[in-house]
Amino acid sequence: MASILIVDDDAHLRQSFEKLLSQEGHTVRTAASGEAALALVGSQQFDLVIMDVRMPGMNGLDTFQTMRKIEPKLPVIIMTAFGTTETAIEATKMGAFDYVLKPFEIPEVLLVIEQALEAGRFMRSRVELDVVPESASLEAIIGRSKAMQEVYKAIGRVAPTDATVLIRGESGTGKELVARAIYQHSLRADKPFLVINCVAIPETLLESELFGYEKGAFTGAVNRRVGRIEQANGGTVFLDEIGDMPFGIQAKILRLLQEKSIERLGGREPIPVDVRIIGATNRDLEASLAEGRFREDLYYRLKVVTLWLPPLRERSGDISLLSDFFLARFAQEMGISNPGITEKAKALLDGHTWPGNVRELANTLQKALIFSRGCPIGPEDVVQAIGSDSPTKNGREDVTEETIRQWIRKSLATADAENMFEYFMDTFAGLLISEALKLAGGNRSRTAKILGLSRPTLLSKIEKYRLKLETSVLSDSTE
Template sequence: MKIKKYKILVADDEENIRMLLGETLKDESYEVVEVDNGKDAVEQVKTNDFDCVLMDVRMPVLDGMEAFLKIREINNSLPVIFLTAYGSSDLAIKAMKKGAYDYLTKPFDIEELKIKVRKAIELKELTENVPSFEKEENRYASDEIVGNSSKMQEVFKEIGKIAESDATVLIRGESGTGKELVAKAIHHHSTRRNKPFVVVNCAAIPESLLESELFGHEKGAFTDAYTKRIGKFEQANEGTIFLDEIGDMSLNLQAKLLRVLQEKTFNRVGGNETITTTARVLAATNRDLEKLVESGEFREDLFYRLNVVTIWLPPLRERKEDIPLLVDYFVSKYSEKYKKNVRGVSKEVLELFMEYDWPGNVRELENAIARGVIVTSAPLILLEDLPQTLQSKIQKKEENKAQIDEENLNLPQLIEKIEKEAIIKALERAQGNKTKAAQILGISRKSLFNKLRYYNLIKEGEENGKSEDS
């Protein structure tokens, strides 16, 4: 069997560097082509198939950055690693922004260089087999609710069933599960689709303003009411009004809303005229309304009025089979939005996504991918492109794995490792409160301090009784 020999282009005007790189890479059994200026580098890429380019920034005839831009036009997936003596973050950022694979400052560490080259080639191989989203535009209509899981299919069916009616719908689910998206979908699939869809976020508007926001006010109704103003209920006439975060509405306004739902009428603030509305009401909340009813913060009669038709959105962790589809959807959306050529996520990233429990649900996933698309310099989103919260999840996993290391079965050492781990976890759970942490661990406070000192987990001077919980 013939083993594929990878081909590397080295572009540098310094002969010493070219020689050093050439020798090193040939020793690693790469095929190497050397040029001493940017123009020749571009010519080489036009006529040869390379797997990686190492490029100096300052070169005669055509400098590295310009050559790189030309190379990008010829071959969009060829990884380019910049070499430069001028270690400025500005240049690094500029290169990475334009899609360079990586960047090394001279004098560079040869071992590091070898690793970077190997990784660049691996990634190139990996991404060449990924299907492109090109020519698949409009795969998704805007605001589409993505989901193949049976739980989401149920949601779609329910939306279909109730969209055409004028019923008030309560949409419930954790933060970021897509409640607003569902509200839009209901409106869009109703006969009101060509009429206004008006959103009011009841938690974002101060209570004193919310009433006039919803119902409008007459001129002179309050100090700042210089003119008459139409409220959202009137704006939404014949259309749909979406009351988001309804659980945060004050009791006073709840009573007024109840009247709208029962009688379809309201008064503008400071007005006597009874106004009739034909707006359809959709409401959403991530709060536990039953509990709020119990504690008297939410009117029971309003709750029952709203609760006639309820759509529950399942948290993402209960429908993980939707994750790959959502990933595709968001990668394609943000790749287009930020004009990048990102085509997916690496296998490790997808594995992590499938394991993670997504407290922020789809919104958290969407944000992670939007960020990944922006920061990645590869056609794939890699582990290092993910936000810190997700990355620390991997670290924790690895730490846990390290607890019992097959290589080291020395019992006292293992026990110490586990003890230290337990102390750190207890401190986390007690939010740094040592007395509480000691209680959780079932040891005295004094003995906790001894252990903290032993494991170097305590700052100088923290132990002399001046800690937060003394």
């Protein structure tokens, strides 16, 4: 999957990481010193570096600074032990992706690694406009419809400016993809691009995640933490689902846009930052305004440059192009040859209204590909794939529902848990995710796709429900 470089003078820790990350499917190289790491980074491509701070010879911070000159977009996670946290904080201020404290909790480290890899992918994998890429694994915005041509033009117009951009459109219309395309075509393309999902992060954490905090700002703030916005200085911050941003934080974003500065929680001085903001939302912002859930001043500030993505049902001709693209991609991902699709099946796809837009089309094709078992995808596969999203549509699913009801009734009568609701929801969510993981052969990206979750959301749930994660591979390693 990804190629990761571990830099630490502790041989035991290098081995533990190598084992853990290879099990996760990554290619791992190791270096015992900063000098060795720089030589490796200069000679081959990595997707991520995980590096200790305290090493004999060149220390982690100096190594990081030099590495950044060689590979400005390579995400680096700094490992730090008690006593070296200040250095790690310095590193994040200079743009390191994050730091983790030794000894580690494995799920926590894996989550940071996944986030860093995703951040790196977002920066490096180029989103092509208006061409079907030669390889199905490359990313592209597919579509030739008039509506999409307008979108390409708008991207071209806004990308090279420093203007704040608001991307709107129904769920699954490609807002995130467009945000990345704007970044990649911008003057800041060689600077960091950080994504903050305003819904995925709990409200209590979002503020400190965005703005950081000073030591002692609140109980538990034992060290200063540099926020994402400060970390992305010089670059671009993508505030995804900005329409769901808590009201209190909206004021701080407005201030960032107006005064180009932020304040860390508990901080007294404004810190000047130079970031470009791209926001996206599928919310009816005008309704949110009326309900008092979105600040009017921020709304007017954001909407100056708005890019509307059309729903898929209004992109005449694009469904067919997209279908071919996704089939090629999923077949490649599954390691099978592309079975193709019949004309009748295509007509069915064309006639559907796609409330979930491109994401729904992609999910449907992925399922249809599984159902078709190597034969060209026919109408029955499409019907089954679309139907499996709405459980009450066919008899077989009703039987399943009845089974679940029976189990609930039995459990309600016998269980004596205090938080009954939570207990059931957790049980369901855990089962759902573990079954989806099985279906996807353990592949998390595919699992996320099947469930319609973003990868970070999925990973945080895997962590929450502690699904299939070994412990103690790294936790015994301390400095």
